[in-house]
Amino acid sequence: MPRSPAIRVATVVSAILIVAIGWYLGSPLLVRTTVNEPLPAATASAPSMAPSGTVGPTASSASMPKTSISFRGQLQYVDALHNGKGAVLLGVTSSCCPVGDLYFLRFEDVAITNAPDVHVYLSRERGGRWNPTTSKYIGPLKATNGSFNYDVAPGDAGEYASVVVWCRAFGVLVTWADLGPA
Numbered sequence: 001m002p003r004s005p006a007i008r009v010a011t012v013v014s015a016i017l018i019v020a021i022g023w024y025l026g027s028p029l030l031v032r033t034t035v036n037e038p039l040p041a042a043t044a045s046a047p048s049m050a051p052s053g054t055v056g057p058t059a060s061s062a063s064m065p066k067t068s069i070s071f072r073g074q075l076q077y078v079d080a081l082h083n084g085k086g087a088v089l090l091g092v093t094s095s096c097c098p099v100g101d102l103y104f105l106r107f108e109d110v111a112i113t114n115a116p117d118v119h120v121y122l123s124r125e126r127g128g129r130w131n132p133t134t135s136k137y138i139g140p141l142k143a144t145n146g147s148f149n150y151d152v153a154p155g156d157a158g159e160y161a162s163v164v165v166w167c168r169a170f171g172v173l174v175t176w177a178d179l180g181p182a
Contacts (some may be wrong), residue, residue: 035143040093040104067093070157073177084175086110090157105150114144117169122160128176130164
């Protein structure tokens, strides 16, 4: 018995929708992005070069920016589809200049499983647990691989116990890192 044209159209539309939804859900697992940013550095005003015959300021080691890491953690395995490897650092780059100190969160040589709509949070809890009302939103995940930085507030290093990478689209933990002294 031949199928009606309406059933054929519905079958084709359904197949297209299934493929589109499958691509949306599955493609992030295949897509990898890489960002490699240098370790943050405070912008120090460079010593001026004085013309010959005049004495000008000279650079000293006290005026050079210094970067220190306060807290460190390792990304953890959740399951075969949700995991990460690499270090997460909370640190500060101190400067003598009016720019002030720069506080940062750094993902260092990481490999994170991709997912749709992935974001980074600082959590007061450990073990991949977090609460949207007490955690601090940092921003969307910049890449799945590499080394990259986020600016954070000065008090964040002592206030939060872990870094959580969360898939908002499905409400799923992708990976996390509990922070401890560096």
